[in-house]
Amino acid sequence: MLDIRFPIGLMFSIFGLIITIYGIATLGNDAMYARSLNINVNLVSGIVTLLFGLIMLFFSGPVKKLLKRK
Amino acid sequence: MDTKFALHGIDYLIMAVYFVFVLGIGWALKKYMKNATAFLEAGRSIPAWVAGLAFISTNLGALEVMGMTGSGLKYGMLTTHFYWIGAIPAMVFLALFMMRFYYGSKARSVPEYLKLRFDEKTRGLNAILFAVMTVLASGISMYALALLLENVLGWNFNVSLFASAAIVLGYTYLGGLSSAIYNEVLQFFIIVIGLLPMAFLVMKDVGGWGGMQASLAPIVESKGFAADAWTTTWKYTGTGSGNPLGVAWYGIFAGLGFVLSFGYWCTNFLIVQRAMAAESMTAARKVPLIGAIPKMFIPFLIIVPGIAALVLLNDPLKGFALPLNDAGQPIYDYTIIMLLKQYLPAGVLGLGVTALLASFMSGMAGNVSAFNTVWTYDIYQSYIRPATGNKEADDKHYLKVGKMATVVGVLVSIAAAYIASKFGNIMDFLQTIFSMINAPLFAVIFLGMFWKRSTGNAAFTGLLAGFLMALVHHGLTQPEGATTLVKGGWLGVVHTYPVEMAQNFWTAIIAFTVATLLTVFISLLSKRTKTDDELDGLVYSMTKKLDDSGVVWYNRPWFLALIVGIIMIVLSILFW
Numbered sequence: 001m002l003d004i005r006f007p008i009g010l011m012f013s014i015f016g017l018i019i020t021i022y023g024i025a026t027l028g029n030d031a032m033y034a035r036s037l038n039i040n041v042n043l044v045s046g047i048v049t050l051l052f053g054l055i056m057l058f059f060s061g062p063v064k065k066l067l068k069r070k
Numbered sequence: 071m072d073t074k075f076a077l078h079g080i081d082y083l084i085m086a087v088y089f090v091f092v093l094g095i096g097w098a099l100k101k102y103m104k105n106a107t108a109f110l111e112a113g114r115s116i117p118a119w120v121a122g123l124a125f126i127s128t129n130l131g132a133l134e135v136m137g138m139t140g141s142g143l144k145y146g147m148l149t150t151h152f153y154w155i156g157a158i159p160a161m162v163f164l165a166l167f168m169m170r171f172y173y174g175s176k177a178r179s180v181p182e183y184l185k186l187r188f189d190e191k192t193r194g195l196n197a198i199l200f201a202v203m204t205v206l207a208s209g210i211s212m213y214a215l216a217l218l219l220e221n222v223l224g225w226n227f228n229v230s231l232f233a234s235a236a237i238v239l240g241y242t243y244l245g246g247l248s249s250a251i252y253n254e255v256l257q258f259f260i261i262v263i264g265l266l267p268m269a270f271l272v273m274k275d276v277g278g279w280g281g282m283q284a285s286l287a288p289i290v291e292s293k294g295f296a297a298d299a300w301t302t303t304w305k306y307t308g309t310g311s312g313n314p315l316g317v318a319w320y321g322i323f324a325g326l327g328f329v330l331s332f333g334y335w336c337t338n339f340l341i342v343q344r345a346m347a348a349e350s351m352t353a354a355r356k357v358p359l360i361g362a363i364p365k366m367f368i369p370f371l372i373i374v375p376g377i378a379a380l381v382l383l384n385d386p387l388k389g390f391a392l393p394l395n396d397a398g399q400p401i402y403d404y405t406i407i408m409l410l411k412q413y414l415p416a417g418v419l420g421l422g423v424t425a426l427l428a429s430f431m432s433g434m435a436g437n438v439s440a441f442n443t444v445w446t447y448d449i450y451q452s453y454i455r456p457a458t459g460n461k462e463a464d465d466k467h468y469l470k471v472g473k474m475a476t477v478v479g480v481l482v483s484i485a486a487a488y489i490a491s492k493f494g495n496i497m498d499f500l501q502t503i504f505s506m507i508n509a510p511l512f513a514v515i516f517l518g519m520f521w522k523r524s525t526g527n528a529a530f531t532g533l534l535a536g537f538l539m540a541l542v543h544h545g546l547t548q549p550e551g552a553t554t555l556v557k558g559g560w561l562g563v564v565h566t567y568p569v570e571m572a573q574n575f576w577t578a579i580i581a582f583t584v585a586t587l588l589t590v591f592i593s594l595l596s597k598r599t600k601t602d603d604e605l606d607g608l609v610y611s612m613t614k615k616l617d618d619s620g621v622v623w624y625n626r627p628w629f630l631a632l633i634v635g636i637i638m639i640v641l642s643i644l645f646w
Contacts, residue, residue, distance in 0.1 A: 001099070001102055002098050004120055004252045007094065007252075007256070008255065010091075011091045015084060015087065019084075022080050023417065026417075035412065035415060039271070042415065042418055044267075045263070045266070045418050049421075
């Protein structure tokens with residue numbers, strides 16, 4: 001059956017990418033990040049989310065199979 | 071206080087991606103839904119870790135998350151009793167002693183176990199109550215979701231209701247129980263990742279755990295409690311009046327730690343169904359233990375930020391407030407909403423809102439997927455089909471019935487949502503009823519599994535009488551300051567409890583005690599109806615011991631249970 005790690009990994013990688021890019025695009029926007037205690041929280045959690053997504057993808061069945069073939 | 075979020079395009083983009091994946095998972099599973107077993111029981115093929123995360127995720131609905139953060143504010147660290155003493159011992163017990171009978175008996179549902187162990191009428195009573203309750207629960211969570219979307223995102227109530235119902239129907243109809251379970255795992259991770267930034271920022275803002283303790287001291291002392299009453303769990307439970315929960319340690323042990331939690335975690339089919347879908351006997355026994363480990367850490371994500379919110383509320387410089395209800399009282403359930411609004415900028419805010427949406431939807435999907443199983447096997451196959459004169463039908467037929475039950479379940483939920491929107495109190499009332507049904511059910515299943523002498527007539531009477539006595543107790547008592555009959559006292563007030571929690575605990579304790587005593591008493595008076603052979607695989611003393619010698623040591627349930635126990639003891643000591 002479907003290996004759930006694949007859709008989880010894919011979804012969180014996409015989330016991570018979107019939020020990281022948004023975090024980079026809003027670098028230096030002090031007014032926006034005043035509420036988050038002057039931390040660019042998008043950049044930080046974007047990277048964490050992306051890492052989580054990639055780890056899940058790495059261990060998922062379809063990717064493992066692909067790596068084996070190569 | 072304005073509860074509206076200012077969402078940006080990026081937040082909607084994140085939500086849209088989530089919905090694509092939710093429906094996509096259902097779509098990808100569609101080709102496996104060839105028979106009723108695949109659709110209603112996930113083909114008994116789910117890996118232990120997936121079922122384990124789904125096991126706790128089912129319980130982590132949005133109403134639970136919102137309620138727990140609010141309780142963190144109201145009762146402080148004592149709220150963690152719901153996650154530690156009020157869940158872990160029951161989950162360990164289910165794994166080590168009960169799962170083998172649920173899974174090994176080949177019963178397809180908890181009501182069906184009752185039929186195998188006792189008799190038809192005990193199954194019928196439980197199945198009907200369960201079916202009605204789950205559909206109503208699903209309707210209530212649908213109502214709460216639509217209301218939240220209206221208040222927080224400014225969306226239209228009716229559109230929100232039908233759109234969320236359509237998505238839930240979409241993925242449960244396509245992929246059945248597997249789809250519900252897979253989406254619960256997705257939901258678990260998105261809750262953690264979506265709420266983590268908020269939890270981190272609020273703790274940083276109040277100066278970490280130490281800073282929070284220092285700021286809390288004058289606030290809780292002015293309420294008449296000890297300075298650390300909000301940051302300890304057992305320290306002030308010597309008496310009920312010394313802690314904000316209003317319950318002493320023996321009440322917490324007996325009410326929460328035993329009756330309520332064992333009733334919920336060990337007998338609620340909604341929960342147990344996740345473990346019954348596991349791929350093997352060893353996997354099924356591991357499911358609750360795998361779930362228990364993340365379960366113990368969820369309080370740091372949802373309860374501790376609630377405690378910190380009490381500091382924010384008392385610091386005018388922070389500009390933090392809760393919305394008020396018509397009576398001018400703060401709505402504690404909105405604590406987490408206001409925390410998200412306080413700290414998260416566009417981007418991560420979209421992730422946080424998606425986390426809440428996800429937990430609402432998987433709550434509904436969980437209810438719907440438990441309902442269609444009980445409806446198909448325990449009501450349709452047992453009563454409706456035989457009544458039409460056609461006793462047997464092939465598997466394809468039950469697949470069709472299961473799919474239809476899914477559609478009907480969602481439609482009835484929508485109707486229930488509108489009833490809930492007309493009578494605001496119906497939510498409190500139903501939650502009270504749920505706890506009255508679970509406690510006697512645990513008594514009966516427990517006696518059934520561990521005492522071969524217990525009989526069908528006794529179980530049926532115990533189940534019914536326990537429920538009725540709980541109703542009577544609720545009718546004769548009320549919490550202090552109750553203004554509506556929903557809180558109790560509708561038969562005339564004999565006793566007043568200091569807090570509602572204490573009343574709930576005692577309702578459950580009485581229901582459990584009555585059910586136990588009656589079942590034991592009537593069993594001793596009546597003749598056994600099942601022979602020893604018939605009870606093989608259903609009762610502890612009649613079943614051969616399981617042999618785990620073929621399983622690697624770190625995969626054995628006993629080893630996992632030991633780890634879970636150690637973590638819980640360490641956490642309890644750290645936050646004593």
